[in-house]
Amino acid sequence: MRRFLVAGNWKMNTTKESGAQLAKALVTEVPEENQAVEVLVCPPFPYLTTVGDIVNGSGVGFGAQNCYQEAPGAYTGETATEMLTDIGCRSVILGHSERRHILKETDANINLKVKKALDAGLQVILCVGELQSERESEQTDAVLNTQMTGGLEGVDAAAFDQIVVAYEPVWAIGTGLTATPDQAESAHQYLRNWLKEHYSAEIADSTRILYGGSVKPDNAKELLSQENVDGALVGGASLKPDLFIPIIQAAAELSAG
Ligand code: 13P
Secondary structure, eight states: OOOEEEEEEOTTOOOHHHHHHHHHHHHHHSOTTOOSEEEEEEOOGGGHHHHHHHHTTSSEEEEESOOBSSOSSSOTTOOBHHHHHHTTOOEEEESOHHHHHTSOOOHHHHHHHHHHHHHTTOEEEEEEOOOHHHHHTTOHHHHHHHHHHHHTTTOOGGGGGGEEEEEOOGGGSSSSOOOOHHHHHHHHHHHHHHHHHHTOHHHHHHSEEEEESSOOHHHHHHHHTSTTOOEEEESGGGGOHHHHHHHHHHHHHHHTO
């Protein structure tokens, strides 16, 4: 049985104070012995330690939104995985569509980061997803195949206990448009099958595949109840406790059966 993961991607939002308030609200609501649902927040780099200190010892983990593939050195503006683990950060989002499309990261760039983050012992949330034009021209599966193949090149089966895949259709991110439960399930099925073909049935079965793209309290339960949806990567709604907590609760209720 795969454990739900509900992760908040704060993107380039919050202040030190509002981020701290948000983290405190989550710590209060999420039980320390929270077995049913793994909960994670990914604040901007300048607030990682502030948020990390607040969630430390609670049922909420914290992760980064990016990292660099080199060891510490002369790479102005970048953040090493060694720095993330040094502050107790245990996860990193890689390959987010905003980094692919705005910052022009390629699958090759993402792959180097994935391998470095895995070597550092971090949990990697690898994001994949198609543009609206790609969906309209029925390229969704081909795009997912390219991004999975490129992002995971050279990654061996033993690393999969650290890997989470997030399906985030680009047209559903921050737009209020959500993939229908059927559209999400069909992409998730494709990804699970991809894992089976390229790795093994065991890895396909145990790897969590999150859905991201305008997840809100009113659509969370239906999306999370799809057989192959193992959690949510939440943007906008993760910035408000009264929206994020009900999404965590929806996952908890579903895992309780
Ligand atoms: P929204 O939930 O704001 O659509 O963002 C989704 C996302 O990009 C999470 O990584």
